Amino acid sequence: xxxxxxxxxxxxxxxxxxxxxxxxxxxxxxxxxxxxxxxxxxxxxxxxxxxxxxxxxxxxxxxxxxxxxxxxxxxxxxxxxxxxxxxxxxxxxxxxxxxxxxxxxxxxxxxxxxxxxxxxxxxxxxxxxxxxxxxxxxxxxxxxxxxxxxxxxxxxxxxxxxxxxxxxxxxxxxxxxxxxxxxxxxxxxxxxxxxxxxxxxxxxxxxxxxxxxxxxxxxxxxxxxxxxxxxxxxxxxxxxxxxxxxxxxxxxxxxxxxxxxxxxxxxxxxxxxxxxxxxxxxxxxxxxxxxxxxxxxxxxxxxxxxxxxxxxxxxxxxxxxxxxxxxxxxxxxxxxxxxxxxxxxxxxxxxxxxxxxxxxxxxxxxxxxxxxxxxxxxxxxxxxxxxxxxxxxxxxxxxxxxxxxxxxxxxxxxxxxxxxxxxxxxxxxxxxxxxxxxxxxxxxxxxxxxxxxxxxxxxxxxxxxxxxxxxxxxxxxxxxxxxxxxxxxxxxxxxxxxxxxxxxxxxxxxxxxxxxxxxxxxxxxxxxxxxxxxxxxxxxxxxxxxxxxxxxxxxxxxxxxxxxxxxxxxxxxxxxxxxxxxxxxxxxxxxxxxxxxxx
Numbered sequence: 001x002x003x004x005x006x007x008x009x010x011x012x013x014x015x016x017x018x019x020x021x022x023x024x025x026x027x028x029x030x031x032x033x034x035x036x037x038x039x040x041x042x043x044x045x046x047x048x049x050x051x052x053x054x055x056x057x058x059x060x061x062x063x064x065x066x067x068x069x070x071x072x073x074x075x076x077x078x079x080x081x082x083x084x085x086x087x088x089x090x091x092x093x094x095x096x097x098x099x100x101x102x103x104x105x106x107x108x109x110x111x112x113x114x115x116x117x118x119x120x121x122x123x124x125x126x127x128x129x130x131x132x133x134x135x136x137x138x139x140x141x142x143x144x145x146x147x148x149x150x151x152x153x154x155x156x157x158x159x160x161x162x163x164x165x166x167x168x169x170x171x172x173x174x175x176x177x178x179x180x181x182x183x184x185x186x187x188x189x190x191x192x193x194x195x196x197x198x199x200x201x202x203x204x205x206x207x208x209x210x211x212x213x214x215x216x217x218x219x220x221x222x223x224x225x226x227x228x229x230x231x232x233x234x235x236x237x238x239x240x241x242x243x244x245x246x247x248x249x250x251x252x253x254x255x256x257x258x259x260x261x262x263x264x265x266x267x268x269x270x271x272x273x274x275x276x277x278x279x280x281x282x283x284x285x286x287x288x289x290x291x292x293x294x295x296x297x298x299x300x301x302x303x304x305x306x307x308x309x310x311x312x313x314x315x316x317x318x319x320x321x322x323x324x325x326x327x328x329x330x331x332x333x334x335x336x337x338x339x340x341x342x343x344x345x346x347x348x349x350x351x352x353x354x355x356x357x358x359x360x361x362x363x364x365x366x367x368x369x370x371x372x373x374x375x376x377x378x379x380x381x382x383x384x385x386x387x388x389x390x391x392x393x394x395x396x397x398x399x400x401x402x403x404x405x406x407x408x409x410x411x412x413x414x415x416x417x418x419x420x421x422x423x424x425x426x427x428x429x430x431x432x433x434x435x436x437x438x439x440x441x442x443x444x445x446x447x448x449x450x451x452x453x454x455x456x457x458x459x460x461x462x463x464x465x466x467x468x469x470x471x472x473x474x475x476x477x478x479x480x481x482x483x484x485x486x487x488x489x490x491x492x493x494x495x496x497x498x499x500x501x502x503x504x505x506x507x508x509x510x511x512x513x514x515x516x517x518x519x520x521x522x523x524x525x526x527x528x529x530x531x532x533x534x535x536x537x538x539x540x541x542x543x544x545x546x547x548x549x550x551x552x553x554x555x556x557x558x559x560x561x562x563x564x565x566x567x568x569x570x571x572x573x574x575x576x577x578x579x580x581x582x583x584x585x586x587x588x589x590x591x592x593x594x595x596x597x598x599x
Contacts, residue, residue: 106163149161
């Protein structure tokens with residue numbers, strides 16, 4: 001989620017996080033800017049700007065523009081200049097070209113003081129324009145473009161995005177040249193983009209992957225139909241290994257298994273993890289939804305101001321949900337592996353450890369690989385004809401070039417700045433921690449509890465120390481939340497993500513805590529504790545989690561912290577959160593959860 005929240009602060013106002021609407025009032029202090037915004041809000045501003053370019057000159061005078069673009073723009077300008085007054089003399093060019101273009105172009109609206117700097121036009125109406133010109137004997141179709149301008153804001157600047165409808169024969173380079181040529185827009189112009197700039201075309205791999213996925217879907221439906229018929233209608237007499245292999249693809253059987261809750265309360269299950277997993281998943285979704293809403297609403301600063309409230313901390317600190325998943329992974333790895341070691345004498349053999357990795361790869365990779373290929377070669381090619389894609393926050397990533405890095409689970413190390421499918425960093429980090437988890441498991445299995453705990457604590461301390469060192473060395477913030485103040489000495493924008501947030505040697509902190517909890521749950525079948533101790537631990541757990549969740553409020557609200565408190569929170573905030581989770585799991589598992597217990 002590293003790019004999402006900061007996009008508001010950066011795309012709304014470069015280098016600015018507006019705490020009050022007065023910060024943005026400065027945009028109206030400059031008389032020239034104020035006049036420009038007033039003119040920009042006029043319905044005829046687009047046409048008057050085009051007239052300034054003197055496109056009626058010969059094509060030889062405009063060698064940098066394409067022939068069709070010059071012709072279509074001149075048709076538009078001439079048609080506007082000769083437009084009739086009133087409905088009586090309305091022409092076809094007026095109803096099918098000029099008026100639709102004028103109406104489809106965005107108008108500057110209210111809410112600038114609240115971050116309304118992206119003005120959308122009517123995309124569908126613009127793309128529906130289809131006017132046949134009798135002089136050139138060809139059709140003029142509508143093209144939807146975004147003009148990005150940089151307006152002065154005191155000592156800084158703010159980007160304004162103005163969506164316009166113009167002939168589709170003009171490329172973004174044509175329009176950039178047009179608007180740069182002595183127009184009022186030219187002095188503020190940054191870029192001109194269109195909805196197809198970032199959309200990759202279909203290639204052979206796209207059709208191949210699409211065909212494979214269709215075959216898999218067909219196989220799932222056929223297997224599901226056979227499975228349903230055999231279970232609920234009549235037996236077809238199918239059996240054997242091939243039938244069982246086919247049933248692995250049964251959509252009916254898999255859906256029944258996914259939505260079944262029968263296994264949740266079986267003896268030996270850690271049912272509390274199901275609740276934590278569900279709440280964490282919802283928290284991640286809410287956090288991402290909150291971040292994306294900042295990029296598309298008309299008043300992003302009103303939403304962004306929520307970060308100053310305690311409720312806003314729940315959105316801003318949704319990163320802690322990721323730590324919950326690392327914690328769950330540690331609990332399950334330890335609980336299942338130590339159970340296997342206790343029951344199976346060969347669980348520590350070389351073959352057993354090889355299967356430890358093979359099972360992980362086989363379980364994760366097929367679905368993950370299909371997702372990466374689908375996203376990189378199919379899904380991104382479907383993302384067209386949507387004006388929201390014109391924003392920088394929706395840049396198509398580099399899956400077509402870097403998919404193989406994801407296949408190796410190294411996308412958080414290799415070319416991390418151009419990562420394919422950004423959220424896949426978690427799976428890479430989790431897989432890398434899993435690879436080295438035997439370093440934590442073997443001391444317990446070979447040398448006993450004391451040595452195992454000592455090794456785990458040592459690695460935990462090393463990880464914590466590296467976290468503190470990197471915050472001081474790279475001048476990093478306290479969290480991956482990028483709406484907070486940034487240390488000007490930090491050299492890379494996303495340094496926290498690369499050096500801390502995505503790194504297995506840092507994120508293994510909570511995994512280790514989870515592993516210790518999993519070891520306890522597997523070793524101790526019952527635990528006795530007094531009511532007073534239980535209540536005190538519940539209070540301590542909630543206080544610990546509250547400190548992790550709300551401890552950043554001052555920094556998130558916009559107040560810069562020194563390096564020391566930033567390093568302390570970065571190094572220990574996740575541990576405070578995980579400490580609370582640990583008690584919840586332990587208490588509920590042994591029957592001391594009260595109303596919180598899942599039974």
